[in-house]
Amino acid sequence: MEEKINGMIQTMAKENNQNKACIEHPEDTKGILEVQNLNAWYGKTLAIKNISMSIPSKAIMAIIGPSGCGKSTFIRCLNRMHEVSHGGRVEGCIMLDGKDIYARDADPVVIRRRIGMVFQKPAPFPTMTVFDNVAAGLKLTQFWSRRWELEEVVERSLRQAALWDEVKDKLHQSGASLSGGQQQRLCIARAIAVQPEIILLDEPCSALDPASTLKIEDLMRNLVTQYSIVIVTHNMQQAARVSDMAGFFLADQDRAGILIQYGQTSQLFTNPKDKRTEDYITGRFG
Amino acid sequence: MAMKRKEQETTSPTGAKSWKFGRRSGFSDKIFSNLTLVFTLIMVGILVALVFVLAKDAMPAITKFGFSFFTGRIWNPVKDIYGALPAIYGTLLSSLIGLIIAVPISLGAAIFLVELAPKWLTGPASFIIEMLAAIPSVIIGLWGLYVLVPVVRSPIEKWLGSHLGSLPFFQGPPFGVGFLAAGLLLAIMIIPIITAVTRDAMKAVPNEQREAMFALGATRWETIDKAVLPYCRTGIVGAIILGLGRALGETMAVTMVIGNSYKLTASLFSPGATIASTIANQFGEATTGVYTGSLIELALILFGVTLIVNIVARTLVWRMTSVKAAKE
Amino acid sequence: MNNLNERGHSRRKWINRIMLGLSGTATAITILILALILGYTLVRGISYVNLNMLTQAAKPMGQTGGGMRNEIFGTLILVLLGSVIALPIGLLSGIFLAEFASPKVAATIRFTADILAGVPSIVVGVFVYAIMVMPMHSYSALSAGVALAIIMVPVVARTAEESLRLVPTSMREAALALGITRWRAVIGVVIPGAMTGIVTGIMLGVARIAGETAPLLFTALGSQFGVQGLSKPIGSLSLMIYHYALSPYPADQQKAWAGAFLLVLLVLVISIVVRWVSNRKHV
Numbered sequence: 098m099e100e101k102i103n104g105m106i107q108t109m110a111k112e113n114n115q116n117k118a119c120i121e122h123p124e125d126t127k128g129i130l131e132v133q134n135l136n137a138w139y140g141k142t143l144a145i146k147n148i149s150m151s152i153p154s155k156a157i158m159a160i161i162g163p164s165g166c167g168k169s170t171f172i173r174c175l176n177r178m179h180e181v182s183h184g185g186r187v188e189g190c191i192m193l194d195g196k197d198i199y200a201r202d203a204d205p206v207v208i209r210r211r212i213g214m215v216f217q218k219p220a221p222f223p224t225m226t227v228f229d230n231v232a233a234g235l236k237l238t239q240f241w242s243r244r245w246e247l248e249e250v251v252e253r254s255l256r257q258a259a260l261w262d263e264v265k266d267k268l269h270q271s272g273a274s275l276s277g278g279q280q281q282r283l284c285i286a287r288a289i290a291v292q293p294e295i296i297l298l299d300e301p302c303s304a305l306d307p308a309s310t311l312k313i314e315d316l317m318r319n320l321v322t323q324y325s326i327v328i329v330t331h332n333m334q335q336a337a338r339v340s341d342m343a344g345f346f347l348a349d350q351d352r353a354g355i356l357i358q359y360g361q362t363s364q365l366f367t368n369p370k371d372k373r374t375e376d377y378i379t380g381r382f383g
Numbered sequence: 384m385a386m387k388r389k390e391q392e393t394t395s396p397t398g399a400k401s402w403k404f405g406r407r408s409g410f411s412d413k414i415f416s417n418l419t420l421v422f423t424l425i426m427v428g429i430l431v432a433l434v435f436v437l438a439k440d441a442m443p444a445i446t447k448f449g450f451s452f453f454t455g456r457i458w459n460p461v462k463d464i465y466g467a468l469p470a471i472y473g474t475l476l477s478s479l480i481g482l483i484i485a486v487p488i489s490l491g492a493a494i495f496l497v498e499l500a501p502k503w504l505t506g507p508a509s510f511i512i513e514m515l516a517a518i519p520s521v522i523i524g525l526w527g528l529y530v531l532v533p534v535v536r537s538p539i540e541k542w543l544g545s546h547l548g549s550l551p552f553f554q555g556p557p558f559g560v561g562f563l564a565a566g567l568l569l570a571i572m573i574i575p576i577i578t579a580v581t582r583d584a585m586k587a588v589p590n591e592q593r594e595a596m597f598a599l600g601a602t603r604w605e606t607i608d609k610a611v612l613p614y615c616r617t618g619i620v621g622a623i624i625l626g627l628g629r630a631l632g633e634t635m636a637v638t639m640v641i642g643n644s645y646k647l648t649a650s651l652f653s654p655g656a657t658i659a660s661t662i663a664n665q666f667g668e669a670t671t672g673v674y675t676g677s678l679i680e681l682a683l684i685l686f687g688v689t690l691i692v693n694i695v696a697r698t699l700v701w702r703m704t705s706v707k708a709a710k711e
Numbered sequence: 712m713n714n715l716n717e718r719g720h721s722r723r724k725w726i727n728r729i730m731l732g733l734s735g736t737a738t739a740i741t742i743l744i745l746a747l748i749l750g751y752t753l754v755r756g757i758s759y760v761n762l763n764m765l766t767q768a769a770k771p772m773g774q775t776g777g778g779m780r781n782e783i784f785g786t787l788i789l790v791l792l793g794s795v796i797a798l799p800i801g802l803l804s805g806i807f808l809a810e811f812a813s814p815k816v817a818a819t820i821r822f823t824a825d826i827l828a829g830v831p832s833i834v835v836g837v838f839v840y841a842i843m844v845m846p847m848h849s850y851s852a853l854s855a856g857v858a859l860a861i862i863m864v865p866v867v868a869r870t871a872e873e874s875l876r877l878v879p880t881s882m883r884e885a886a887l888a889l890g891i892t893r894w895r896a897v898i899g900v901v902i903p904g905a906m907t908g909i910v911t912g913i914m915l916g917v918a919r920i921a922g923e924t925a926p927l928l929f930t931a932l933g934s935q936f937g938v939q940g941l942s943k944p945i946g947s948l949s950l951m952i953y954h955y956a957l958s959p960y961p962a963d964q965q966k967a968w969a970g971a972f973l974l975v976l977l978v979l980v981i982s983i984v985v986r987w988v989s990n991r992k993h994v
Binding site: 206207209210211213216222223225237238284288293 | 887892
């Protein structure tokens with residue numbers, strides 16, 4: 098058995114042009130994203146250390162923990178946005194469909210197509226209309242797009258984002274003219290218009306009022322039938338309400354973020370195996 | 384322009400669609416960033432080429448006159464002998480006059496705009512001052528020649544001559560055209576930039592400084608004089624030097640009112656010449672290599688002087704802004 | 712009030728009043744100067760303005776009548792030529808500085824652009840004379856266009872760079888997160904977001920070169936005839952003002968004022984539009 102695994106490791110290493118081996122798990126425990134030994138730096142500072150976890154398919158995974166423990170950094174590694182930041186550097190493997198997204202021959206643009214992201218502060222493109230915002234991912238990659246195709250995609254995405262009824266008469270107004278909650282749903286529609294497999298949400302509701310927050314939480318439960326979702330949140334009640342699985346992050350003594358434990362949300366909240374998790378959940382800190 | 388599909392569909396063992404991880408999009412990004420780099424290098428190249436070409440074409444004059452170009456007073460195309468001293472002197476003198484007149488006015492206007500003016504006034508007033516900067520030099524020269532020069536001739540120079548005529552600066556017949564008129568026009572042209580940069584410098588002074596002075600019982604003016612101005616004096620000096628740089632290079636307005644007489648004289652009433660006016664007036668007529676070369680050497684000198692002045696000014700202004708940024 | 716020091720106090724009050732009064736006077740003087748210049752130009756120029764001015768060619772020096780059609784065309788063509796050459800260089804440099812350059816490289820290049828902006832315009836004219844007019848053995852509109860372009864490039868580059876920098880990082884990241892290439896993100900999202908600033912920068916550059924005279928003296932030379940082609944001399948409003956101003960004939964001086972009126976009008980309109988556009992953006 099060991100020789101077989103070693104042999105697999107060698108082949109995979111050669112295929113991926115890497116020094117480290119990225120191990121593909123056997124099929125039955127495979128999540129849609131396999132994170133293996135992920136480390137990320139800002140310049141010389143280590144931000145997250147040795148994270149390994151499995152992101153489940155067609156489920157909502159919440160990343161929780163106190164602020165400053167690398168949750169945002171972690172999620173930005175999942176779609177290779179971390180390297181866009183000044184001084185951002187990543188080591189480790191993240192396997193999508195058996196291939197490492199950090200392989201030398203992997204194209205970040207293609208990866209970000211498959212793994213979409215919605216940011217904390219709603220960022221609609223202010224110079225574009227609502228329609229153009231949703232269509233942006235498509236219009237910016239193909240110079241030609243038949244009008245009716247775009248209209249179909251925009252309507253479908255806005256419906257999925259539970260925004261269609263509110264903006265169907267405003268499609269040609271500026272994207273910035275909507276309310277905060279609507280803007281965030283617009284960004285969600287924009288992200289799903291390119292049909293990703295996974296949607297990452299980095300504290301999407303922290304800048305929103307409670308009513309908008311609940312709308313987005315409902316929205317996520319509908320989206321999860323088609324997309325796998327990872328959401329960073331510092332709001333534990335939200336994590337408990339919305340997620341199927343949860344991962345708890347904490348900063349170690351060197352201020353690098355580490356993963357304490359992850360698993361079924363219900364189990365994590367009612368019967369956390371690690372004392373630190375229990376302390377966080379019961380509100381002793383954070 | 385139809386774009387080829389970069390990705391190819393394959394199916395993985397799990398049955399999900401997966402795009403082949405190609406690296407082709409990095410290629411188009413490289414092209415774009417290299418394109419911008421090329422054009423940036425063109426911009427840099429222009430400056431480099433400028434220096435080289437001027438130096439090369441000034442060679443006939445440099446080799447013939449050497450250092451005496453800077454000390455020679457004669458500019459004689461017939462004999463092909465050229466000395467730049469009167470032009471250099473004229474440039475410096477007219478710019479100095481311009482500065483002396485412009486600095487108090489600019490500082491005063493900046494103080495008024497930042498510290499005293501009611502909010503509704505600052506916008507329009509600043510705009511008006513900016514518009515002064517936008518007026519083309521040739522129009523200021525036109526106005527200078529037909530409106531200012533007669534006024535300079537009389538009553539200004541008459542008055543100065545009769546009351547301060549004992550000083551060598553104010554002796555000689557009141558021509559109207561000359562250093563004084565040129566200096567006045569230069570002052571008009573550099574007031575906007577000194578005002579604008581001084582304003583920025585003063586606005587950068589944190590309010591706490593002013594409030595601390597007020598709390599000590601200082602008057603408005605004392606606050607400005609003792610708290611605000613010293614705090615931003617680097618920026619103010621930078622502003623003044625920027626104005627100087629602008630004045631040194633100014634051509635059209637000065638050429639039209641300086642009278643074009645190539646001599647060294649202390650009198651402000653006298654016509655004179657500047658580097659820029661000499662080039663402007665004679666470049667079209669230059670025939671021999673030495674003649675053209677001398678004019679180009681003048682241009683090179685002007686370039687060098689304004690370069691140094693501008694670098695000093697920008698360093699001072701930059702220091703002011705980075706101090707402000709560091710304190711925030 | 713401190714009664715013990717009343718004399719000192721009132722002296723301070725007086726100084727305060729005088730100095731503040733002086734500063735207000737200084738502002739008034741500046742505004743007055745502008746009013747005088749614009750006023751004279753308006754008054755002396757407008758009496759000559761009529762339709763003829765725009766449609767007729769100029770008469771020989773000294774004669775009354777005639778228009779400035781060719782000079783107006785000349786200015787427009789030179790500005791167009793200068794812009795066409797300067798825009799690609801300036802815009803792409805600005806994009807490079809804002810999007811791709813490392814901080815050290817950016818600082819050096821920015822410095823270079825500032826130096827280029829500070830070169831006296833007559834020196835630029837001499838440079839272009841040396842590299843174009845002399846080898847071509849002819850004054851030409853093209854060389855004048857190049858000279859104007861050299862003056863315009865740093866203006867466009869710096870304002871483009873600053874406008875691009877003002878675009879928030881969140882917009883850039885949102886664009887990249889959609890899975891589009893860097894260059895498409897810049898062209899499709901970042902540049903539109905900076906468009907107001909970029910356009911005002913271009914307009915400022917245009918206003919600047921429309922009024923330039925010195926660099927045209929030995930490149931365009933000036934011409935009383937129409938636009939003859941890119942490789943022939945060409946006239947402009949600014950050159951015309953200069954030549955007529957120095958003419959001894961009152962008829963010519965009158966035309967100089969008229970030309971000045973037109974030119975000032977052009978520059979003022981552009982400045983006002985620029986101001987209006989940037990205020991609108993900040994509101």
